[in-house]
Amino acid sequence: MKYISTRGHAVPQAFCDILLGGLAPDGGLYLPESYPQVSAAELAEWRELPYPALALKILQKFVDDIPACDLKTLADRTYTAQTYKHCRPGRDANDITPLTQLAPGFHLLELSNGPTLAFKDMAMQLLGNLFEYVLARRGETINILGATSGDTGSAAEYAMRGKKGVRVFMLSPHGLMSPFQRAQMYSLQDANIVNIAIKGMFDDCQDIVKAAFNDPAFKARYKLGAVNSINWARIVAQVVYYFKGYFAATNGMKNANDRQIAFCVPSGNFGNICAGHIARMMGLPIARLVLATNENDVLDEFFRTGVYRPRGTADTYVTSSPSMDISKASNFERFIFDLVGRDPAVVRELWTGVDAGGSFDLRGTPYMEKLSGFGFVSGKSTHADRLATIRDVWKKQQLMIDTHTADAVKVAREHMLAGVPMVVLETAQPVKFAETIQAALGRAPGRPQELEGIEDLPQRVIVMDADAEGVKALVAQTC
Numbered sequence: 001m002k003y004i005s006t007r008g009h010a011v012p013q014a015f016c017d018i019l020l021g022g023l024a025p026d027g028g029l030y031l032p033e034s035y036p037q038v039s040a041a042e043l044a045e046w047r048e049l050p051y052p053a054l055a056l057k058i059l060q061k062f063v064d065d066i067p068a069c070d071l072k073t074l075a076d077r078t079y080t081a082q083t084y085k086h087c088r089p090g091r092d093a094n095d096i097t098p099l100t101q102l103a104p105g106f107h108l109l110e111l112s113n114g115p116t117l118a119f120k121d122m123a124m125q126l127l128g129n130l131f132e133y134v135l136a137r138r139g140e141t142i143n144i145l146g147a148t149s150g151d152t153g154s155a156a157e158y159a160m161r162g163k164k165g166v167r168v169f170m171l172s173p174h175g176l177m178s179p180f181q182r183a184q185m186y187s188l189q190d191a192n193i194v195n196i197a198i199k200g201m202f203d204d205c206q207d208i209v210k211a212a213f214n215d216p217a218f219k220a221r222y223k224l225g226a227v228n229s230i231n232w233a234r235i236v237a238q239v240v241y242y243f244k245g246y247f248a249a250t251n252g253m254k255n256a257n258d259r260q261i262a263f264c265v266p267s268g269n270f271g272n273i274c275a276g277h278i279a280r281m282m283g284l285p286i287a288r289l290v291l292a293t294n295e296n297d298v299l300d301e302f303f304r305t306g307v308y309r310p311r312g313t314a315d316t317y318v319t320s321s322p323s324m325d326i327s328k329a330s331n332f333e334r335f336i337f338d339l340v341g342r343d344p345a346v347v348r349e350l351w352t353g354v355d356a357g358g359s360f361d362l363r364g365t366p367y368m369e370k371l372s373g374f375g376f377v378s379g380k381s382t383h384a385d386r387l388a389t390i391r392d393v394w395k396k397q398q399l400m401i402d403t404h405t406a407d408a409v410k411v412a413r414e415h416m417l418a419g420v421p422m423v424v425l426e427t428a429q430p431v432k433f434a435e436t437i438q439a440a441l442g443r444a445p446g447r448p449q450e451l452e453g454i455e456d457l458p459q460r461v462i463v464m465d466a467d468a469e470g471v472k473a474l475v476a477q478t479c
């Protein structure tokens, strides 16, 4: 299996070669040359597999430059009940992603049981183990430099802590994350994790990271690497839970193996739902992919109208589902590549405008008709909807859901298909967004016992000015 760029870069790459990089050299995103197919016989065979074994089956379809026995070790090491122990009471941690019924034919796939209580652990934990394996095999090291406003940074740090050959420099805005988020990251005592609090905003952190990556000599000398959401291995890891969700939601149904299913995904950078699109392209019988946004509705607008109109920072709202507060969706180019018949010339043309701060409009083009063939529908949810949905699910189920998941539950209810089970992907636990839960329910969300009092642990963080040269000097000093 070789990988190509959405913008047509000529030399197809192997999985391990694109693992450590980010964008393709031409600025595009990597995708497999063609989507591996899953037969009906395989689907029937995989139904009963435990999560790590299912993950192995799917990884093997995409990775041919890691021996199967090593891949098995990596999958087994990644998806353990020990790592995904933060599940709700009464669930089986061996399930990794337990499925809970909210109403007949309406389910929640709980993806947030990992160390940082967000679904990003599902992919990041695999990435950590893959990095360590590939670096050791090549005798190389990597310095991951990233910026975070919360979820991504902590998921990356918990995945990379203690990994040989990997060091993480994570920039976060000083004083702007919640005390819980700060404690999650800054209390890590591992020598290979370096937390840097920048006196500025998230955008300042991101600018510093960009400046370092834009210095080719610095990037090469300190072997800078990224783990942002465009990383292909992160997408692949997420394909697995669509299969798991399909099996879990159709288990026990009459003709389970002939069933169709629908998923609803709270979306920001289009990484999670892109994995759903890929699962569908592989042959998983997904009737519908429902994309949910918050007030930042750039993706909802596209799927309703055919107009993709990324916003500027000034037009990006700060909402109570903050992990979806995006102005442009960094993985969206992968879907458009498929939509335009995998023609990189068309993608290049569309993104010439987008990269220059513009938009594109597919109305009146042949692609508009094709769009309906990909199973996407969409909807949006506001702060008021979020609170109402959190209350409603609590009242009916005594189940607390987080703000992002609430956006998806709201939109999923508007897009049900008769006879087709709907699976909503839970992307975080409510404790991460405790203030809004408190506002909705008048009570605080519970916290996994192991995380009680983490705010009181000693913290390791270096506070610095928003100055790229200062941060680069720190990286150089540490390495």
Ligand SMILES: *Cc1c(COP(=O)(O)O)cnc(C)c1O
Residues within 6 Å of the ligand: 118, 119, 120, 151, 229, 266, 267, 268, 269, 270, 271, 272, 273, 323, 324, 404, 427, 428
């Ligand atoms: C990252 C994140 C999302 C958005 O996922 P994408 O893959 O960027 O679409 C949604 N909810 C939570 C809690 C997240 O952390």
